[in-house]
Amino acid sequence: MRIRAFAAVMAATVALPCFVQAADLEVTHWWTSGGEAAAVKELAGAFNATGNKWVDGAIAGSGGTARPIMISRITGGDPMGATQFNHGRQAEELVQSGLMRDLSDVAEKGKWKEVIKPANLLDSCTFEGKIYCAPINIHSWQWLWLSNAAFKTAGVAVPKDWNEFVAAAPALKKAGIQPLALGGQPWQANGLFDTLLISLGGKDLYEKVYKDKDAKVAAGPEMAKIFAAADKARELAKGSNVQDWNQATNMVLTGKAGGQVMGDWAQGEFSLAGKTAGTDYTCLPGLGINDVLTTNGDAIYFPLLKDEAKSEAQNVLAETIVDPKLQVAFNLKKGSVPIRGDIDMAAANDCMKKGIAIIAKGNTATSTDQLVSADTQKQKEDLMSEFFSSSISVKDAQARFVDIISSAD
Amino acid sequence: MAKTHQSARPNQLFRNLNSKIASIPMIFVALVIFLGGSVWTVIYSFTNSRLLPRATFVGFDQYERLWGSARWLISIQNLAIYGILSLIFSLVVGFVLAALMDQKIRFENVFRTIFLYPFALSFIVTGLVWQWILNPEFGIQHIVRSLGWETFEFNPVYDPDIVIYGILIAGLWQGTGLVMCLMLAGLRGIDEDIWKASRVDGIPMWRTYLFIVIPMMRPVFITTLVIIASGIVKLYDLVVAQTSGGPGNASEVPAKYVYDYMFQAQNLGQGFAASTMMLLTVAIIIVPWAYLEFGGRKRG
Numbered sequence: 001m002r003i004r005a006f007a008a009v010m011a012a013t014v015a016l017p018c019f020v021q022a023a024d025l026e027v028t029h030w031w032t033s034g035g036e037a038a039a040v041k042e043l044a045g046a047f048n049a050t051g052n053k054w055v056d057g058a059i060a061g062s063g064g065t066a067r068p069i070m071i072s073r074i075t076g077g078d079p080m081g082a083t084q085f086n087h088g089r090q091a092e093e094l095v096q097s098g099l100m101r102d103l104s105d106v107a108e109k110g111k112w113k114e115v116i117k118p119a120n121l122l123d124s125c126t127f128e129g130k131i132y133c134a135p136i137n138i139h140s141w142q143w144l145w146l147s148n149a150a151f152k153t154a155g156v157a158v159p160k161d162w163n164e165f166v167a168a169a170p171a172l173k174k175a176g177i178q179p180l181a182l183g184g185q186p187w188q189a190n191g192l193f194d195t196l197l198i199s200l201g202g203k204d205l206y207e208k209v210y211k212d213k214d215a216k217v218a219a220g221p222e223m224a225k226i227f228a229a230a231d232k233a234r235e236l237a238k239g240s241n242v243q244d245w246n247q248a249t250n251m252v253l254t255g256k257a258g259g260q261v262m263g264d265w266a267q268g269e270f271s272l273a274g275k276t277a278g279t280d281y282t283c284l285p286g287l288g289i290n291d292v293l294t295t296n297g298d299a300i301y302f303p304l305l306k307d308e309a310k311s312e313a314q315n316v317l318a319e320t321i322v323d324p325k326l327q328v329a330f331n332l333k334k335g336s337v338p339i340r341g342d343i344d345m346a347a348a349n350d351c352m353k354k355g356i357a358i359i360a361k362g363n364t365a366t367s368t369d370q371l372v373s374a375d376t377q378k379q380k381e382d383l384m385s386e387f388f389s390s391s392i393s394v395k396d397a398q399a400r401f402v403d404i405i406s407s408a409d
Numbered sequence: 410m411a412k413t414h415q416s417a418r419p420n421q422l423f424r425n426l427n428s429k430i431a432s433i434p435m436i437f438v439a440l441v442i443f444l445g446g447s448v449w450t451v452i453y454s455f456t457n458s459r460l461l462p463r464a465t466f467v468g469f470d471q472y473e474r475l476w477g478s479a480r481w482l483i484s485i486q487n488l489a490i491y492g493i494l495s496l497i498f499s500l501v502v503g504f505v506l507a508a509l510m511d512q513k514i515r516f517e518n519v520f521r522t523i524f525l526y527p528f529a530l531s532f533i534v535t536g537l538v539w540q541w542i543l544n545p546e547f548g549i550q551h552i553v554r555s556l557g558w559e560t561f562e563f564n565p566v567y568d569p570d571i572v573i574y575g576i577l578i579a580g581l582w583q584g585t586g587l588v589m590c591l592m593l594a595g596l597r598g599i600d601e602d603i604w605k606a607s608r609v610d611g612i613p614m615w616r617t618y619l620f621i622v623i624p625m626m627r628p629v630f631i632t633t634l635v636i637i638a639s640g641i642v643k644l645y646d647l648v649v650a651q652t653s654g655g656p657g658n659a660s661e662v663p664a665k666y667v668y669d670y671m672f673q674a675q676n677l678g679q680g681f682a683a684s685t686m687m688l689l690t691v692a693i694i695i696v697p698w699a700y701l702e703f704g705g706r707k708r709g
Contacts, residue, residue: 068672075461093460093675184655241545241567243653375459378674382480382658389657390569400479407474 025081025313027300028057028073030066031334033246035268039334043136046326052313055081064187074099079303081310082317087124087135087297088369094301100132101302101311106318107131115322117341118295118359124370125299133299134321137336140293140355141263141367142195144284145270149255150177161288162200162229165259169236172258180236181248181257186385188245190377192261193384194368196229198294199287203365210371215406219398227394227401233261234388252281261287263296267335267351283351285358293358296367297336376408447688454681462677471682481683484661487573491662492641495580499637500630502581503588508618510589511596521593525586532583536650539579540566566652569659576651576660583647584640588633595629596622631698638694642687663687 025047031040037058044054057080059066067090070083074094085091094100107113107122116122116135125133144162151158151168154175159165169179182188198206201222208217217223240257242248249269251257260266267283275281286292300321302314320326327338332347337356345356358364368377383404387397457467475481506524510517527535542548545564553561565575599622607617623630645664648654654661663683671680 064673071460071672071675090675097461184657185653189657243655373459373675375670375674375676375679378669378676379478382478385655386479386483386657386659389655389659 023052023309023313024055025052025310025317026055026057027082027084027317028059028066028070028080029084029298030059030061030063031084032058032060033268034272035265035333035335039330042329042333043321043326046320046323046329047317050316050320052316057083062185074303079305081305082300082302082314084298085133085301086367086369087121087295087299088367088371089124089373090369091133091301092127092373094303095127095132099304101304101314102130103132103134103302103315103318104130106134106315110319110322112322115340115342117339118362118364120364120366120370121295121297121299121339124366133301134318135297135299135339136321137331137334138295138297138339138359139263139265139336140285140359141191141296142199142286142290142293143264143266143351144259144261144287145249145252145266146259146282146284147252147255147257148280148282150175150252150258153177153255154258158282159259159284159288161284162196163289166232166236169258177255178240178251178257179259180233181240181242181251181260182233182237182388183240183245183248184243184385184389185245186381188248188262189384189388190381191263192233192388193226193230193380194294195261195287196233197223197226198292198365199290200229201226202290203292206365209405210368210408211366213372213405213408215402218405219402223401224394224398227398230387230397231394237388264337264351264355265335267349271335271349277350283354285351285354291358291361292363292365293355294365294367295359296369297339373409376404379404450681451685451688454678454685456678458677458681460675460677467678471678472686474679475682475686480658480661481663481666483658484663484666487660488641488644488662490573491577491580491644492638494574494577495584495641496634496637498577498581499585499588500633502585503633504592504623506585506589507592507596510593521590524589527583528586530583532646533650535579535583536576536647536652539575539582540651543575543578567656569656572652572656572660576648579651580644580647584637588637591629591633591636592626595626598629599625628702631702635694635698639691642691642694 027044029040031037040056040058044056047054059069063086067085070080070085071094073080074083079099091100103125112122112131113119121135121138122131125131125135144165146158146165148158150172154168154171154177156168156171159168165179172179182192194206197209205217205222205226208214209223240248240251242251245262245266246269248257248260249262249266252260253269253273253275270277270281277283300317302318305311305314322340324340324343327340328343328345328347331338331345335352337352337359338345341360345352348356368380372380380401383397383400386392453462453464454471455466455468456463457465457470510520514520530538543564543566545551545567550561550563553563565571565578603621603625604617607621612621643664644662645668648660648662648665652660654665664687667680667683667687670676670683674680
């Protein structure tokens with residue numbers, strides 16, 4: 001490392017006066033909660049160790065706030081060195097219009113095609129055979145988090161699946177406990193619905209609706225069952241007057257609510273509060289019914305830059321991200337599953353291990369972010385947030401859902 | 410300046426050349442940025458632009474989808490409720506406050522400052538403050554309940570049916586002070602002699618206000634109306650800070666629809682269509698006003 005730094009200084013003084021400045025790489029992301037920030041620190045440290053400099057560009061306020069800022073910077077001609085997006089189609093048009101850098105060389109050198117698992121992560125980075133992003137972690141949505149204390153207060157056993165949870169709800173209510181915690185932000189209602197769909201309806205139904213966009217299936221009796229379940233969930237969630245997902249998680253954490261359906265990033269909140277899986281809280285992947293997890297998560301994209309030295313630094317960052325050591329360090333802090341199957345995650349806690357095992361078995365499905373466009377996703381969010389906060393009938397909601405699916409792309 | 414100064418040259422184009430040159434940047438900005446930008450937006454609202462603008466025209470598809478969208482309809486309805494009520498209440502309350510202030514009361518400056526103070530706060534701060542005040546667990550409901558009325562219910566932020574009134578309260582709190590100041594300025598512009606004359610004639614004070622003073626304040630009312638109305642159409646930050654459009658879609662407004670669809674849904678065409686509809690609304694408000702203000706004066 002010292003030799004490389006020395007070489008950099010030499011190069012900077014002799015040949016390329018812009019080299020030192022060029023090795024500064026601004027990385028924008030929305031990892032701002034406690035566990036997330038710790039994970040970013042790992043990544044920044046590993047990148048700095050290569051002789052380059054990580055310039056942190058954290059944007060507070062979740063992806064919905066951060067993405068418009070990132071996109072307008074890239075389209076407006078002021079690209080950063082690298083930026084976070086979720087796996088999927090959020091950066092699709094940026095790639096199509098040639099604003100992103102092709103990483104195929106780095107990918108080939110690092111044998112990404114062989115090490116990155118599941119393969120669909122790399123597929124969503126690929127456009128016309130070239131690779132445009134480096135996947136960094138896997139998150140899945142299909143988790144039911146339960147407060148053991150709440151069920152103890154209510155005098156019922158901790159449920160083993162969604163159906164038992166629904167059955168236990170009256171007892172919770174009687175004890176003055178909110179059965180299901182649900183934050184008011186639209187993406188949470190949408191995520192809850194999609195989780196019910198894949199966990200209760202199965203992977204086939206999920207793929208027919210979101211992958212094939214089959215309006216007939218969306219209008220069919222199987223989906224009607226999902227909407228009935230969502231109606232039940234709506235009833236159980238009534239009264240949780242919170243906005244943010246971590247406030248809802250906090251209700252479960254403190255035993256004020258029985259459970260919450262939320263992605264495995266909620267894990268970070270539990271471990272931050274020093275709770276132990278199994279005794280303080282219970283996690284049920286696939287809602288305890290269907291062991292299939294979707295592979296959401298984050299990837300780093302690299303805007304096309306004119307500066308050669310900066311482009312070189314982008315390659316280095318891409319290599320760093322996929323590096324096994326960084327994968328372990330980063331994902332342990334973040335509470336997510338690493339993107340390669342060939343590393344040891346012995347330090348992970350029980351819930352994380354359950355998730356890793358399911359993904360290793362190959363029981364994965366492509367996430368909705370990858371299957372449908374941001375536009376369709378937003379329409380779904382609008383529908384679901386309205387559904388969960390109002391009293392529109394199941395029938396009307398399904399009819400509107402069919403409309404969205406039939407015009408989805 | 411100096412119009413009477415000898416105008417030897419007949420060529421009108423070069424009269425006052427200096428000021429004409431000086432106003433070129435302003436004209437340029439108005440034409441290219443304001444007008445040009447608006448025209449561009451309207452044109453691209455007929456395309457299927459997604460994340461980036463592209464000129465593939467699809468006719469009225471975006472508008473069809475817009476008017477078929479439940480969220481847009483809710484937004485329009487909310488804006489109508491908020492708009493009409495805030496127009497009425499801020500004018501009435503603003504005028505009454507101004508009339509009270511005009512009674513040569515003591516500490517007028519203090520009261521004026523207090524009433525105008527909320528206007529110095531941004532909508533974001535206003536929204537957050539009222540989110541807390543109206544929160545059932547910390548705010549008004551909690552206080553009244555702890556005073557003994559156990560069943561008291563006042564929860565506009567989390568009740569989809571009345572959430573827009575919660576926003577209205579915050580909006581009025583913020584904006585009424587300004588209306589009061591405008592009205593007060595108008596009242597002060599009324600000649601003392603008119604008051605004296607009406608007193609001599611024995612006309613009661615309320616009738617003087619209603620039938621003499623208010624008609625005389627027409628220009629002030631129209632200016633106030635335009636200021637309030639344009640503030641209503643662009644309502645966005647208050648909603649974002651106070652409820653983020655929730656619960657569900659219950660407090661969505663058109664400006665938020667535009668932003669969400671342009672940037673979160675990455676569907677510029679849809680956002681442009683919505684903003685064109687907003688432009689149309691503003692035009693409907695501004696054009697009659699401009700006609701009344703400028704068209705009328707020329708004739709008179």
